[in-house]
Amino acid sequence: MGQVVRQQNFQRSPNLISICVDEIRNGELSGRLYHCYSEEACPFSNVAHLIELAENLFDQIKFPQASTQMRTFTEKSRKTVQPPEKKKSAEELEKERGKKGTMLLYVQYRQRSTWQGMVKWVEGDQEWKFFSELELFKIINQAIQ
Template identity: 35%
Template sequence: MEKTQWYLGAPNSVVLCVDRIGAGQPEGRFYHAYAREGTSFSNMEEAIFQLERFYDSLNFPHPTTDSRTFINRGGHTESRKERTRIMRDDELLGRHGDLGTFIIRVQHRQNSSWQGRITWMDRNRTLYFRSIWEMIKLVASALDTVSEQEDAALEQSWQDE
C-alpha cells in the first residue's frame, strides 16, 4: 500500500494509537514530536482533554475563545515555553496501535472546538473534520469497521469447520 496520506505537516500533529476497546471506549496512547513516550488514555474524553492541554502548551493552533470554568483562577495564565522536537516525523509515523492508527492534524481551534484532518493510517484515507465530535465519530466508525471485519472473519472460520 502506498502511504501517500502519511505525513504530519504541522508542529502540533499527533499519531493516535488505539490498542483495545475497554468498557466500550477506545484505549491507547498518542505521540507527538516533543516526547519519546506516548501519552496514555483510557477513553476518548480523556484523550481530548490531554490533547487540548498539549495544544495549549504549544499555543498552536491558537484558540479563538478562552476556556471557561466554574473555578475562578484569578487571571492566572500558564506560561508558554518553547518546545524542542525530540522525535523525527518518520519515528512518529512508525508508531502503531493494535486496532487502529490515526494522524490528527488540528488546523484551527474555533468556536470552542477543533477543525482539521484525520488520516486513518491503516487504510491510507484522509477526511476533514469540523468539530471534536465529528473527529470522535470518525475514529469510532473506523474502529467499528475493524471489529465488523474481525467478526466476519470469525464467522467464516466457524463455517469452515
C-alpha cells in the first residue's frame, strides 16, 4: 500500500476532492464526489466514472496540468475558458461523509498518464502518498473494507 505520511493540511489545495463511498457491490465502489467548484454532489457508479469526473475537473480548473494530452482526429475549438469560481470551502467539503467511508483526495501531479498525490481516510485519520491511480484505489479499497 502507499507510503504513510504525517498529517498534511489539504485545505489550501485548489483541487481538493471529497470521495464519499456509499456502497461497495461486487468489489466496485459507488457514491458521491464533492469539490469546491460545485454546490452539488457528483454521483459516481464505479471507479472508472470517478476517474472521469476528477479528470474533467482537473482539466476545467487547469490544475494539476496533465503532462500528456489525449489525441483527437477532429478539430477542437480553441476557446479560452475561464476556470470556475469556488462555491464551497475546504471545511464544507470535509463535512461530507459516505455511508461506507470518506477519502479526501489531493492530486498534486498528472505525470506519465496517471496521478500522484495524497489521500486521507477521514474516519481512520490516516494519510498516504500514492504514485498512480491504481495505487490510489488499492489504498481506498483497503482502508474502506
